[in-house]
Amino acid sequence: MENVRHMNRDQADLGPEHLDAERYILGDCMNNARHVDALRAAGFQRGDFSQPNHELVWDVITSLRDAGEPTAPAAVLLALDKHKDTQRAGGYGYVTGLSQYLSGDPLYYADQVRARAELRAEADLGRRIVQAATAPDAEPGVSVTFIDDYLTRQKERAAGRSGDPVDALLAELLDASSLDNMPTLEPLVGDLLHLDSLARIIGPSGHMKSFVVIDIAAHVGTGKPWHGHHVRQGTVVYLVAEGARGIRKRVRAWEKHHGMKMDHVLFMPRPVQTRGPEWDTFIEAMRRLEPALIIIDTQARVSVGVEENSNTELGIVVERLDDLRRATGACVLPIHHTGHIGEHGRGASAAKGALQSEFHVSKKGDNASNIVVTMKVGKQKDDEEGDDLQFGLKVITLDGEFKPDGRPVTSVVLESLAPTGPVHNSPEWLVQILDRADIPLAWGSPRVIKWCAESDIQMRKSKIEEAVKIRKTRNTFDDPRNARNDLPPNLPRDLESTSPRDLGGTPGEFEENPRSNIPPQTGGGRGDGPTKPPSPRSPSREGGGAGSEEEKTPSDTPHCTVCNKPLHGYRLDRGYDTCLQHDTDAA
Numbered sequence: 001m002e003n004v005r006h007m008n009r010d011q012a013d014l015g016p017e018h019l020d021a022e023r024y025i026l027g028d029c030m031n032n033a034r035h036v037d038a039l040r041a042a043g044f045q046r047g048d049f050s051q052p053n054h055e056l057v058w059d060v061i062t063s064l065r066d067a068g069e070p071t072a073p074a075a076v077l078l079a080l081d082k083h084k085d086t087q088r089a090g091g092y093g094y095v096t097g098l099s100q101y102l103s104g105d106p107l108y109y110a111d112q113v114r115a116r117a118e119l120r121a122e123a124d125l126g127r128r129i130v131q132a133a134t135a136p137d138a139e140p141g142v143s144v145t146f147i148d149d150y151l152t153r154q155k156e157r158a159a160g161r162s163g164d165p166v167d168a169l170l171a172e173l174l175d176a177s178s179l180d181n182m183p184t185l186e187p188l189v190g191d192l193l194h195l196d197s198l199a200r201i202i203g204p205s206g207h208m209k210s211f212v213v214i215d216i217a218a219h220v221g222t223g224k225p226w227h228g229h230h231v232r233q234g235t236v237v238y239l240v241a242e243g244a245r246g247i248r249k250r251v252r253a254w255e256k257h258h259g260m261k262m263d264h265v266l267f268m269p270r271p272v273q274t275r276g277p278e279w280d281t282f283i284e285a286m287r288r289l290e291p292a293l294i295i296i297d298t299q300a301r302v303s304v305g306v307e308e309n310s311n312t313e314l315g316i317v318v319e320r321l322d323d324l325r326r327a328t329g330a331c332v333l334p335i336h337h338t339g340h341i342g343e344h345g346r347g348a349s350a351a352k353g354a355l356q357s358e359f360h361v362s363k364k365g366d367n368a369s370n371i372v373v374t375m376k377v378g379k380q381k382d383d384e385e386g387d388d389l390q391f392g393l394k395v396i397t398l399d400g401e402f403k404p405d406g407r408p409v410t411s412v413v414l415e416s417l418a419p420t421g422p423v424h425n426s427p428e429w430l431v432q433i434l435d436r437a438d439i440p441l442a443w444g445s446p447r448v449i450k451w452c453a454e455s456d457i458q459m460r461k462s463k464i465e466e467a468v469k470i471r472k473t474r475n476t477f478d479d480p481r482n483a484r485n486d487l488p489p490n491l492p493r494d495l496e497s498t499s500p501r502d503l504g505g506t507p508g509e510f511e512e513n514p515r516s517n518i519p520p521q522t523g524g525g526r527g528d529g530p531t532k533p534p535s536p537r538s539p540s541r542e543g544g545g546a547g548s549e550e551e552k553t554p555s556d557t558p559h560c561t562v563c564n565k566p567l568h569g570y571r572l573d574r575g576y577d578t579c580l581q582h583d584t585d586a587a
Helices: 016-031 034-041 052-066 073-082 092-098 106-134 143-159 165-170 177-181 209-222 244-258 278-289 311-328 427-436 445-454 461-473 569-573 580-586
Strands: 187-189 197-203 236-240 265-268 293-297 331-337 357-364 372-380 389-402 408-416
Touching: 016 034, 016 052, 016 092, 016 106, 034 052, 034 106, 052 073, 052 092, 073 092, 187 209, 197 209, 197 311, 209 236, 209 244, 209 265, 209 293, 209 331, 209 372, 209 408, 236 244, 244 265, 244 389, 244 408, 278 311, 293 311, 311 331, 427 461, 445 461
Parallel strands: 197 331, 197 357, 236 265, 236 293, 293 331
Antiparallel strands: 357 372, 372 389, 389 408
């Protein structure tokens, strides 16, 4: 029976998907050496590969891992060169290309490769049995030895790498130097949320948890810093298991407030049960999508029927959430309610032990004008907990949307209550404070100094003057808060951009300050706008020549409509049709 041979590998029916699965295993191990240990512990062997060159690359990777050396592509190529095996492995280009196959979950592909290997082994066993039974010198019972060999190999595979499950477990142990090869946590939102972690936000019902989370989701999707915390931009999946109908206006309010689309945020407007068969489908969908953040709103709605007070049952839910994390490498962030009393998540304590981070959200106040939302860091497994974050609410009116009784549709967005960028008591810090308080840009230093004293803001006069200067010199034409209330409404943009320097002071102080070059208001009381705005300068002056005033014709230079004297200087630049004397008389 010596002529009964194993089936040649070239005869195996291998599609491109199977070869890619083998490449993903090698690529993941090149980029992260700890995957080697996980694959070995799962019983993956070199013989599971269908291609001899893949076996060779695997041997090099495992040898480097056993020696405590990096398994990076450059190290693999150096080892292949050392033994003159580069061409056998497929060449420089092929080995380098393997490093581009990244899945983050080589165990998933190992299951596929191992299944194909077992099918090949079964096909080989059947072929050898047929050959042995039909050979000219066939003898009964010979094929039984083939079956025994096959069953022995299957037992060894189930036991682990060497047939001993203890060896498989020992392979996962790391010494102190090997800890440096373990990847560190990758920040997603500052020091608060990290990739490849399980976090949770808890709080009483109705305390703005969903508003906080959708604000985080929007900033991750768009890459905007989140209230002073650096953000790593990535796709966000928001599983809206409850309150799906209200999510739209929250999104629209955020977009209007920030002036941008909430890109790269996807919504699943129904629950997917963690203990149901659809959860595996959801995991596979997320693995393909590769999001950076997956939000579960709420934990209770995706674990219907689970006894929350049972550590055993809740532990299964936590494990299913962790399966989602392992498959995607994302930050998985469920929202959960607290009990009626206390600041702990409702139900058994099994969940908290598995969390990398946990945050408690609560609010105080009874309407949008005085509500303060506080986000307290309740747990950070590997970082300091940090200070609490506080937010106010800003009401946003949605354009073109009205309730049946005619009232506009509104929602709210979060606004940080603490300056996050500039240093406290710096001119830049005061600029933010003045902007938030809607202090007009027309206010000069005296009025701002007085306002700061009334608001208990203690700053040197020079710093306040610098803040006023910053606000007046920046380009804020499109900000309606910064519009001057002493300019005619039809003033051309080019004239407004060259308006004279504001000398500050208080309303109506023109009479006490004859040096002011701001014309007095006509009609109404102090601070009222002019009842008849001055006419803008004549269009005929646009593009006028550079000659002297005597050379200009009457049509080139506007004249006062009262005394017919030519207008010049400030009056001409601002587009008035009367000279200062007659405006003063009229006042």
